[in-house]
Amino acid sequence: MAKILLVEDNEMNRDMLSRRLLKKGYAVVMALDGLEGVRMAESEKPDIILLDMSLPEIDGWEATRRIRAAGSKSPIIALTAHAMSGDREKAVAAGCDDFDTKPVDLARLLEKIEALLGPAAGA
Secondary structure (H helix, E strand, O other): OOEEEEEOOOHHHHHHHHHHHHHOOOEEEEEOOHHHHHHHHHHHOOOEEEEEOOOOOOOHHHHHHHHHHOOOOOOEEEEEOOOOOOHHHHHHHHOOOEEEEOOOOHHHHHHHHHHHHOHHHOO
16 A cells, blocks of 8 residues: 655645545555645655645655655655746756646646556555
């Protein structure tokens, strides 16, 4: 079972997404802000990280840079409600492996997770 680190400060988004990922067979650990996300990326050694870009303490862009600077190779999918032209490129430049918009389309997000981890990673 693959372990997902979900870094999301919005309680409703965190609850909805974590429950749906658990139902799909993933183990989910959660962080509520960017600094906690950086710490948990190191301590939890997740298989993949879902990282909101609009976070308290430090934003997702800076959290990604710190996670990569610490040596983590875990794939990171940036999640943002503010999808603007150039955001995908900015996410990749910061060290993210993929990018998805909110509200999350679970089927699309699962495809991205499976593409990065392999199809047998979930259930």
